[in-house]
Amino acid sequence: MHKEEITREADLARVNELVAEYSQQKWALIPLLQEIQNEVGYIPPQFIPIIARALGLFPSQVQGVISFYTQLYTQPRGRKVVRVCRGTACHVRGGKTILKLVKQHLDLDEGETSPDLEYTLETVACIGVCALAPNIVVADHVHGHMNPRKVEQLFKNRKGGG
Numbered sequence: 001m002h003k004e005e006i007t008r009e010a011d012l013a014r015v016n017e018l019v020a021e022y023s024q025q026k027w028a029l030i031p032l033l034q035e036i037q038n039e040v041g042y043i044p045p046q047f048i049p050i051i052a053r054a055l056g057l058f059p060s061q062v063q064g065v066i067s068f069y070t071q072l073y074t075q076p077r078g079r080k081v082v083r084v085c086r087g088t089a090c091h092v093r094g095g096k097t098i099l100k101l102v103k104q105h106l107d108l109d110e111g112e113t114s115p116d117l118e119y120t121l122e123t124v125a126c127i128g129v130c131a132l133a134p135n136i137v138v139a140d141h142v143h144g145h146m147n148p149r150k151v152e153q154l155f156k157n158r159k160g161g162g
């Protein structure tokens with residue numbers, strides 16, 4: 001069995017546990033969805049009817065809430081989201097090269113998630129710490145003054161997408 005399949009099975013089992021914990025608590029829909037996403041990285045769509053039944057809601061209500069909140073996802077996301085800043089301050093200080101190197105190390109393009117669900121790569125307009133440009137964010141940690149050596153250190157275990 002592939003590593004990816006094992007991860008997904010474990011994730012699905014965990015979703016089942018969380019759904020059971022919140023059974024018949026309509027108020028708990030958003031906390032439940034957030035908890036599932038925190039632990040699994042996304043909300044597996046096949047669980048929408050199960051979540052709805054457990055909480056006494058319609059699947060369309062659950063789907064509606066997920067669609068409303070842009071930070072809830074029904075596609076697999078990496079446990080670590082990497083955000084490379086493409087704002088002006090970062091751009092003029094080499095942000096484009098940093099993005100190219102991160103793509104190479106992770107073997108991902110913008111918007112993609114690694115097959116082992118470890119990383120998702122995104123770009124952002126500005127993360128608000130322009131003085132530290134160029135910046136990237138890895139799993140909510142800001143890494144400022146990025147250079148090729150720092151990219152190498154951050155992702156050395158992932159070279160070539162391994």
Ligand code: FES
Nearest residue numbers: 085087090127130
């Ligand atoms: S432009 Fe990159 S942090 Fe502002």
